[in-house]
Amino acid sequence: MTRMDEKRRRANLRRRNTAFAIFSIALMLMSTVVFSAGTKADEPPQPTPNYTVDGVPQSLDTENVRQIPIETPVPTDTPEMAVILADGLRVGALDTAGEAQYVLDSLLAYFTAQDETMENVAFAQEVQVVSLPKAGRISSPEELYLKLRDDIVAAAQGDKTPPIGITATRVETVTERIDYDTVYFDDDSMAEGAVNVHTNGVRGKRRATYVCTYINGMVAEREMLSETVLKEPVSRVSRRGTAQIAAQPGADGTVPVFMMPVDGRISSYYGERRGRMHYGLDVPMPEGTELAAALGGEVTFAGERGNYGLLVEIDHGNGFVTRYGHNSKNLVKVGQKVSKGQTIALVGNTGNSACPHVHFEIRLHGAAVDPFPYFHR
Numbered sequence: 001m002t003r004m005d006e007k008r009r010r011a012n013l014r015r016r017n018t019a020f021a022i023f024s025i026a027l028m029l030m031s032t033v034v035f036s037a038g039t040k041a042d043e044p045p046q047p048t049p050n051y052t053v054d055g056v057p058q059s060l061d062t063e064n065v066r067q068i069p070i071e072t073p074v075p076t077d078t079p080e081m082a083v084i085l086a087d088g089l090r091v092g093a094l095d096t097a098g099e100a101q102y103v104l105d106s107l108l109a110y111f112t113a114q115d116e117t118m119e120n121v122a123f124a125q126e127v128q129v130v131s132l133p134k135a136g137r138i139s140s141p142e143e144l145y146l147k148l149r150d151d152i153v154a155a156a157q158g159d160k161t162p163p164i165g166i167t168a169t170r171v172e173t174v175t176e177r178i179d180y181d182t183v184y185f186d187d188d189s190m191a192e193g194a195v196n197v198h199t200n201g202v203r204g205k206r207r208a209t210y211v212c213t214y215i216n217g218m219v220a221e222r223e224m225l226s227e228t229v230l231k232e233p234v235s236r237v238s239r240r241g242t243a244q245i246a247a248q249p250g251a252d253g254t255v256p257v258f259m260m261p262v263d264g265r266i267s268s269y270y271g272e273r274r275g276r277m278h279y280g281l282d283v284p285m286p287e288g289t290e291l292a293a294a295l296g297g298e299v300t301f302a303g304e305r306g307n308y309g310l311l312v313e314i315d316h317g318n319g320f321v322t323r324y325g326h327n328s329k330n331l332v333k334v335g336q337k338v339s340k341g342q343t344i345a346l347v348g349n350t351g352n353s354a355c356p357h358v359h360f361e362i363r364l365h366g367a368a369v370d371p372f373p374y375f376h377r
């Protein structure tokens with residue numbers, strides 16, 4: 001046989017197979033049309049089904065045409081049933097594949113008609129209809145359709161996970177905020193590990209279009225299609241300490257170990273902050289939280305003092321003094337001896353303070369020092 005003959009022979013075979021395949025598809029379509037009858041012309045367009053019947057995908061692209069088996073099934077005497085599988089799990093059994101198609105088509109049609117803004121309505125699982133020897137319970141198409149439909153509706157209300165779910169997409173446009181990022185610059189006047197905000201960040205705004213994928217009425221995935229920035233965000237600028245600052249010793253040459261007056265996250269460190277010097281540490285805390293003496297000593301001030309609001313000052317000897325500002329209530333008096341960890345006041349928002357916090361300072365021979373190195377050693 002020449003190469004030309006071989007080509008022609010193959011072309012003929014292909015034509016015959018294709019013709020047969022189209023014939024099979026036509027048969028199947030006729031049954032689908034019959035079973036989906038009852039939908040009106042002005043209803044939303046029928047979705048493309050995404051399930052298979054006996055291994056044949058229920059859609060009309062040429063890829064699938066080629067997959068149709070040409071062999072006629074061997075006739076058997078065993079009665080068969082059509083089983084609907086979702087991700088391989090049995091959902092229900094019906095007498096015929098046509099009835100199974102009716103159930104699946106009706107489900108898609110129902111959920112397509114539920115919300116006209118939803119597109120690409122399809123099954124969330126890989127749904128197949130397979131022929132198996134008759135066994136077990138056989139449902140009526142109406143009964144199975146209603147059961148599956150009600151299960152999906154219940155799932156949309158968060159009740160349970162249905163054996164077959166519905167996925168759909170919707171294009172949504174929203175106006176939303178854009179978060180700002182933080183840029184850091186090193187500051188060798190601050191202790192390593194300390195971070196102070198230099199300039200506040202400003203959130204931006206955008207109009208964004210998303211494709212949202214819903215499963216049983218709940219958003220499962222969001223993918224941005226496009227965005228129009230209405231307002232650019234402005235980065236927050238923060239100083240980051242790099243200095244290996246050593247704790248300075250007191251008058252007798254020793255370095256005392258202080259404890260934090262409250263157990264919380266430091267919101268502002270010692271150092272320059274928005275162009276002004278910050279002489280202590282700020283720790284936000286709920287109003288009324290007990291705060292403790294950072295070291296044992298004698299109370300040298302307890303009262304109102306300008307920006308500090310209600311202030312407690314303790315002298316620890318060796319040149320060290322600590323200050324605790326913005327209190328709601330002071331619990332100690334001048335001249336009183338206190339021990340390390342003893343409650344001396346309650347956290348508040350007095351003086352120059354935007355929200356309840358402790359302002360804590362350590363002073364050595366009258367000058368504020370960075371408290372940070374005095375904790376971790």
Ligand SMILES: [Zn+2]
Pocket residue numbers: 268278280281282358359360
């Ligand atoms: Zn402060």
